[in-house]
Amino acid sequence: xxxxxxxxxxxxxxxxxxxxxxxxxxxxxxxxxxxxxxxxxxxxxxxxxxxxxxxxxxxxxxxxxxxxxxxxxxxxxxxxxxxxxxxxxxxxxxxxxxxxxxxxxxxxxxxxxxxxxxxxxxxxxxxxxxxxxxxxxxxxxxxxxxxxxxxxxxxxxxxxxxxxxxxxxxxxxxxxxxxxxxxxxxxxxxxxxxxxxxxxxxxxxxxxxxxxxxxxxxxxxxxxxxxxxxxxxxxxxxxxxxxxxxxxxxxxxxxxxxxxxxxxxxxxxxxxxxxxxxxxxxxxxxxxxxxxxxxxxxxxxxxxxxxxxxxxxxxxxxxxxxxxxxxxxxxxxxx
Amino acid sequence: xxxxxxxxxxxxxxxxxxxxxxxxxxxxxxxxxxxxxxxxxxxxxxxxxxxxxxxxxxxxxxxxxxxxxxxxxxxxxxxxxxxxxxxxxxxxxxxxxxxxxxxxxxxxxxxxxxxxxxxxxxxxxxxxxxxxxxxxxxxxxxxxxxxxxxxxxxxxxxxxxxxxxxxxxxxxxxxxxxxxxxxxxxxxxxxxxxxxxxxxxxxxxxxxxxxxxxxxxxxxxxxxxxxxxxxxxxxxxxxxxxxxxxxxxxxxxxxxxxxxxxxxxxxxxxxxxxxxxxxxxxxxxxxxxxxxxxxxxxxxxxxxxxxxxxxxxxxxxxxxxxxxxxxxxxxxxxxxxxxxxxxxxxxxxxxxxxxxxxxxxxxxxxxxxxxxxxxxxxxxxxxxxxxxxxxxxxxxxxxxxxxxxxxxxxxxxxxxxxxxxxxxxxxxxxxxxxxxxxxxxxxxxxxxxxxxxxxxxxxxxxxxxxxxxxxxxxxxxxxxxxxxxxxxxxxxxxxxxxxxxxxxxxxxxxxxxxxxxxxxxxxxxxxxxxxxxxxxxxxxxxxxxxxxxxxxxxxxxxxxxxxxxxxxxxxxxxxxxxxxxxxxxxxxxxxxxxxxxxxxxxxxxxxxxxxxxxxxxxxxxxxxxxxxxxxxxxxxxx
Numbered sequence: 016x017x018x019x020x021x022x023x024x025x026x027x028x029x030x031x032x033x034x035x036x037x038x039x040x041x042x043x044x045x046x047x048x049x050x051x052x053x054x055x056x057x058x059x060x061x062x063x064x065x066x067x068x069x070x071x072x073x074x075x076x077x078x079x080x081x082x083x084x085x086x087x088x089x090x091x092x093x094x095x096x097x098x099x100x101x102x103x104x105x106x107x108x109x110x111x112x113x114x115x116x117x118x119x120x121x122x123x124x125x126x127x128x129x130x131x132x133x134x135x136x137x138x139x140x141x142x143x144x145x146x147x148x149x150x151x152x153x154x155x156x157x158x159x160x161x162x163x164x165x166x167x168x169x170x171x172x173x174x175x176x177x178x179x180x181x182x183x184x185x186x187x188x189x190x191x192x193x194x195x196x197x198x199x200x201x202x203x204x205x206x207x208x209x210x211x212x213x214x215x216x217x218x219x220x221x222x223x224x225x226x227x228x229x230x231x232x233x234x235x236x237x238x239x240x241x242x243x244x245x246x247x248x249x250x251x252x253x254x255x256x257x258x259x260x261x262x263x264x265x266x267x268x269x270x271x272x273x274x275x276x277x278x279x280x281x282x283x284x285x286x287x288x289x290x291x292x293x294x295x296x297x298x299x300x301x302x303x304x305x306x307x308x309x310x311x312x313x314x315x316x317x318x319x320x321x322x323x324x325x326x327x328x329x330x331x332x333x334x335x336x337x338x339x340x341x342x343x344x345x346x347x348x349x350x
Numbered sequence: 351x352x353x354x355x356x357x358x359x360x361x362x363x364x365x366x367x368x369x370x371x372x373x374x375x376x377x378x379x380x381x382x383x384x385x386x387x388x389x390x391x392x393x394x395x396x397x398x399x400x401x402x403x404x405x406x407x408x409x410x411x412x413x414x415x416x417x418x419x420x421x422x423x424x425x426x427x428x429x430x431x432x433x434x435x436x437x438x439x440x441x442x443x444x445x446x447x448x449x450x451x452x453x454x455x456x457x458x459x460x461x462x463x464x465x466x467x468x469x470x471x472x473x474x475x476x477x478x479x480x481x482x483x484x485x486x487x488x489x490x491x492x493x494x495x496x497x498x499x500x501x502x503x504x505x506x507x508x509x510x511x512x513x514x515x516x517x518x519x520x521x522x523x524x525x526x527x528x529x530x531x532x533x534x535x536x537x538x539x540x541x542x543x544x545x546x547x548x549x550x551x552x553x554x555x556x557x558x559x560x561x562x563x564x565x566x567x568x569x570x571x572x573x574x575x576x577x578x579x580x581x582x583x584x585x586x587x588x589x590x591x592x593x594x595x596x597x598x599x600x601x602x603x604x605x606x607x608x609x610x611x612x613x614x615x616x617x618x619x620x621x622x623x624x625x626x627x628x629x630x631x632x633x634x635x636x637x638x639x640x641x642x643x644x645x646x647x648x649x650x651x652x653x654x655x656x657x658x659x660x661x662x663x664x665x666x667x668x669x670x671x672x673x674x675x676x677x678x679x680x681x682x683x684x685x686x687x688x689x690x691x692x693x694x695x696x697x698x699x700x701x702x703x704x705x706x707x708x709x710x711x712x713x714x715x716x717x718x719x720x721x722x723x724x725x726x727x728x729x730x731x732x733x734x735x736x737x738x739x740x741x742x743x744x745x746x747x748x749x750x751x752x753x754x755x756x757x758x759x760x761x762x763x764x765x766x767x768x769x770x771x772x773x774x775x776x777x778x779x780x781x782x783x784x785x786x787x788x789x790x791x792x793x794x795x796x797x798x799x800x801x802x803x804x805x806x807x808x809x810x811x812x813x814x815x816x817x818x819x820x821x822x823x824x825x826x827x828x829x830x831x832x833x834x835x836x837x838x839x840x841x842x843x844x845x846x847x848x849x850x851x852x853x854x855x856x857x858x859x860x861x862x863x864x865x866x867x868x869x870x871x872x873x874x875x876x877x878x879x880x881x882x883x884x885x886x887x888x889x890x891x892x893x894x895x896x897x898x899x900x901x902x903x904x905x906x907x908x909x910x911x912x913x914x915x916x917x918x919x920x921x922x923x924x925x926x927x928x929x930x931x932x933x934x935x936x937x938x939x940x941x942x943x944x945x946x947x948x949x950x951x952x953x954x955x956x957x958x959x960x961x962x963x964x965x966x967x968x969x970x971x972x973x974x975x976x977x978x979x980x981x982x983x984x985x986x987x988x
Contacts, residue, residue: 058850059821071539101540107532115533117554123533126550130541164938165707172536179540194706194877196954199921199934206931221851228923228932248927265855267880269919271903274884281855302852 018215019047019070019103019183024079024089026065026239039065041239042079047183052209052216054230054247056223056262062239063219067185070217071105072096083183100130101179108188110168114160120147120171121156127178142178150174150204166197170204177208183215190225202229223266227251235259238298241317245324255326255335258299297329305330367558371634380627387620391443394436401437402589404429413606422612426602431595435612438590442575442620445506445584449571452510453517454564460514461521462548462556466529472522479515487512488574495583502575502584509574513567520563524556558635565628569621576617592617665734667694668871669718669756669839675730676713676722678942685943687726688713689895692969697838698869700862702886702903704876706939710895711875715841719758720748735839754784757832761844763824766831767816773800773827774812777834784835799830803860822853829860833868840864842874846881858884879918883907891915894940894950897969901976911978911986913955949981957982 024043029036040062047053055063068074069089070081076089088097107113114123124146125139134142143156150170152163160168169189176184186205190198206229208214220226226233227247234244235256243256254260264281267274284304296311297303303310309329317325328334371377395402407428414424422431464475491508498504528534529552537547578584579593592613599610676688688710695701703711716722718733718740733740735756740748752758760766768776777796781787787795793812800808803826811823819827825845832840842861846854862885865872876882882889882903889906891899891914899912910916920933937954946952948963955962962981971977980986 058852071535073535073538096538098541099539103539105532105536105539107535109532113532113536115531115551115555118550122550126537126542126546127540129546166938175536194939195879195918195921196706196935197938199923199932200936202923203931203934206928224922224924228926228928231928261852265852267851267854267858267878267884268924269879269883269922270907271883274880278855278859278884282859 016049017046018049018051018084019217020080020082021045021066021070022080022082024066024069024081025077026062026069026074027077039239040069043234043236043239043241044079045234045241045244047215047217049182049215050209050213051232052218052230054226054233055217055219055236056221056226056233057236058221058262060238061236063221063236064187065239066236067105067187067217067219070183071103071185072099098130101127102181103183103185104176104179104181106169106172106176106184106186106189109192110165110172111192113172114168114175116160119157119159120163123160123171124156124175124178127175131179146174146178147171149177149208164197166193166200169193169197169201173201173204173208177212177214181214183217185217185219187219188221189218191220191222198225205229223251223263224268235262240298241325241327242299243324243326243328244317245320245322249322249324255320255324255331256328257303257305257330257334261302297327305334367635371631374630374634376626377630377634380623380630383619383623384627387439387623388443390436391440395440398433398437401429401433405588413602413609415608423608425595425598425609426606431609431612434590434595435592435616438592438595438613439616441502441579441585441589441591442572442593442617445502445575446568446571448503448506449510449513449575450564450568452507453514453567453571454560456511457514457517458521458560461518462525462552464518465522465525466544466548466552468529475518475522479518482512482515485512488577491574491578492583495578500584500586505578505584506571506575509571513570516567517560517563520559521556524559525552528552528555558632561635562628562632565624565631569624569628572617572621572624665694666696667734668697668699668736669873670694670734671714671718671731672734673731674714674717674728674733676710676717676726677729678727679725680943682943684729686729686945687895687942688717689945690731691892691895691897692731693873693890693897695839695871695873697871698865699888700865700872700874700886702874702876702882702889703892704879704882704889705892706877708894708939708941709892710942711892712843714892715758715843715873715875718841719752719756720745753780753832753837754835755837756839756841757835757837758841758843759825759828759832759845761847763828763845763848764816764819764821766828767819767824769816771815772812773814773816773819777812777827777831780831780834795834796830799833800827802833802864803827803830804856805830820853821849822857825849825853825857826860829857829864833864836868837870839871839873842872844876845874847876847878854881855884861885879907879922894945895942896950896979897977898951898979899977900969905974905976909987911972911976911983912951912980913957913982913986914951916986917954917956949979957985 022044024040025038026040027036027038043066045053055066057063065074069076072088072090075092080087081089083103088099090096121143124143128134128139128142144153147153147155150173152167152170163171190201193201202225205216209216218226218230230247232245233247233250235242235250235258237258242258243250243254250259251263254263264277293311295314297315300306300310307330315327315329317327319325407424407430409428411424412426412428414420416423420430420432422435425431460475464472487509490512491505494508495501495505534547534551537551575584576593576596579591580597582594582597585591585594595613596610599613602609671691671693674688674691675686677684677686691710691714693703693714703714705711713722713726717728720740728741731741767773774793774796777799778789778792781792781795782789797808797812800811805811805823805826811827816824846857849857858881861872864870874882874886886903888902889900890897891912893914899906899910899915906915907919910919917933917935921935923932926932935954940946940950946963948965949958949967952958952962959982967979967981969977969979970983978986
């Protein structure tokens with residue numbers, strides 16, 4: 016059942032009224048079901064965090080709709096920020112700035128209950144304590160954020176996000192700033208909370224490996240546009256879009272032999288080095304090894320593949336049988 | 351948090367601003383002085399009635415020097431100076447209070463609103479502020495006094511309004527810094543009102559800056575009040591005020607110079623107390639988020655070497671670090687951050703040092719160049735590089751090695767570039783320093799270097815400024831700069847951590863290529879096991895200030911011999927599917943100073959036994975050239 020539905024979303028950042036502005040999010044549509052995790056993957060400037068902020072009502076939407084439980088919640092310029100009463104929450108990237116250093120953990124958690132108004136002080140205290148226990152940090156409500164490590168602070172941030180019983184949590188790179196040994200703890204916690212509370216996650220990350228593990232479906236973005244979307248495992252195993260392939264080949268894995276193989280695969284596919292990018296064409300054309308004239312002139316539409324994925328590439332059918340995807344399959348078999 | 355930060359982090363977060371302020375002797379004496387002045391202002395006019403309306407004292411005793419009858423002497427009308435000074439305190443303090451209440455009452459709310467709301471309110475507010483700065487304040491106050499003669503509240507309120515823009519500015523800029531902090535976003539997302547967010551989240555964070563500015567402006571208001579009283583514009587004739595008393599003194603300056611001293615000192619000391627209190631308040635309010643408010647000089651070179659020289663081991667390595675110990679001074683005494691670390695690298699080799707934040711890997715790198723942060727000191731070991739022990743070199747000798755023989759590239763390449771100089775100029779400067787070449791030769795070489803790091807259009811990059819480059823380009827420029835001195839060893843501290851993966855892959859390719867074409871050794875520090883796997887031939891794994899494992903790259907990934915290495919590799923989400931729990935490592939990395947006796951990983955280790963906690967675990971060298979700091983190495987090998 017669809018919880019959140021984004022349709023043809025556009026976010027344009029403008030320095031002033033006279034300048035043209037930067038199209039941070041360009042015609043993006045996807046849906047999140049109840050209890051589902053959708054991963055947004057892309058590099059810096061891909062618009063993935065902006066989409067999260069647009070859903071949360073922290074960035075005004077230029078056009079398109081954001082429907083939450085059937086209601087349009089998009090914040091448009093000149094309009095009052097719609098109040099969601101905490102139904103969508105945020106877990107941000109940097110644990111050192113996610114919590115106000117001047118407030119105790121208990122105060123930070125309890126304040127999220129204020130907008131609901133019907134919760135008394137003692138009840139708020141009780142719910143704070145039990146929520147902190149849920150994330151494995153009982154009895155710390157009177158401490159300040161500085162007394163916790165990065166991983167612990169991220170758990171407190173998760174606890175804060177869950178206080179108001181949200182349906183959807185936007186996780187903006189929640190484990191990127193954490194050490195590997197702590198990253199797994201936090202991912203396990205997110206997964207456990209999802210199954211016990213029936214939460215939906217929008218999981219924003221640059222790390223394909225993490226998104227493949229945590230997300231049911233993923234949306235791959237480049238320069239504000241959707242390149243490919245579909246089931247995470249399918250995309251990770253056999254990416255259809257040349258950009259997804261490049262991203263996968265470039266993300267390093269802890270295995271020297273696999274790295275050497277990926278390096279060779281990378282060096283065999285250098286960009287064709289076409290000239291000027293036109294706004295009408297594919298945004299990846301100048302970095303793509305398979306660019307043809309059509310890529311520069313015509314924006315590739317999202318096409319549906321046989322296994323129900325969406326791909327925005329003129330040549331995806333022609334490239335489908337290429338080496339890259341085969342190799343990944345082989346490699347998984349070896350492991 | 352790096353190891354250095356972990357040690358120097360502030361300790362007293364839970365005590366309030368006021369309590370921390372009272373721990374400073376200077377603040378206590380300033381506060382005590384101001385409290386006394388305030389009490390005098392309240393009590394003196396009540397205790398000494400009639401002084402305010404006294405036109406003249408004993409006219410037989412005018413202009414007397416201090417005596418037992420008149421502790422501060424008498425003035426030209428025979429009135430007791432001490433009494434007048436005490437009674438005059440009230441007018442002075444009330445005047446300052448009027449101005450301060452008005453400037454805080456206007457300045458703080460407007461500043462908060464302008465910073466938090468932004469938009470048109472901010473534009474209008476800042477326009478008014480700029481306008482106010484261009485108005486000569488004291489003239490306006492005198493104008494007001496000409497309309498309302500000797501009306502102090504009118505004058506001081508006007509002064510407060512005219513000084514408020516200074517508070518607006520400070521409050522606004524402090525608010526702007528935290529307006530977009532993630533915790534403010536989170537509070538907004540929870541549906542909390544703007545008023546709540548400003549009062550509970552923003553105000554406490556900006557209060558430090560505001561207090562400093564208010565104390566400074568209080569001193570300014572005091573000066574202005576005294577000045578206006580000196581001009582006889584504020585207080586009607588017989589009533590005493592500090593400024594008025596200074597005026598009395600100047601009238602008889604030649605025959606009785608003593609008379610200006612008591613009020614003059616009262617004004618000077620009170621202004622000083624306000625300013626000093628502001629200074630201390632600033633220190634106290636920033637000590638929370640700045641590691642050490644009084645940065646010490648880099649101590650490494652000047653301090654005596656307190657440790658016995660470590661015997662040199664015969665080595666064919668280019669760089670050989672043996673038994674390196676680094677410690678930091680803290681309030682609780684020296685804290686060890688790097689403990690007995692030995693690392694070696696051969697010419698032309700690419701070696702990785704991998705570990706989590708706080709494990710001491712970056713400190714080890716900094717120690718090689720003699721660039722330890724804060725009060726970090728090398729307290730043991732040696733660093734042999736081309737036959738010399740770098741630990742015992744002078745700063746001058748080290749400068750000859752830095753950049754020329756050992757170069758460094760860091761994580762944040764952009765901040766390493768001067769934003770005001772063209773890239774080419776910055777490179778030329780270095781090339782000329784290292785090679786002694788002329789300007790023209792250096793310019794050509796600069797472009798060559800930029801081409802060597804595969805920047806697509808080297809001439810154009812040389813003409814650019816740092817802000818015109820992307821993150822990946824900036825890191826290439828940083829590498830070109832490192833190459834300028836033709837170093838035999840390149841230290842790379844998390845060189846790709848801030849970059850996108852596709853750019854990261856290109857930079858790693860470049861490092862590998864440069865190492866093989868130039869025979870340059872690369873010591874790469876990273877927390878990312880994938881990056882290390884991509885370029886390194888050998889790997890040192892660090893945990894809690896120690897090397898816990900060392901081996902060639904392939905075996906360390908295929909069959910790790912330390913439980914920490916093994917657990918980390920197993921925690922990789924790529925190896926698990928959704929629905930399966932990841933193999934996480936419980937607990938947290940212990941901070942320096944909190945290391946347990948024995949193995950430092952014991953609390954998080956799945957195979958720890960009682961002897962792991964007994965004594966320091968030594969690095970075991972295995973016959974195949976590997977080494978591990980684990981007592982249960984047989985079990986690990988099995």
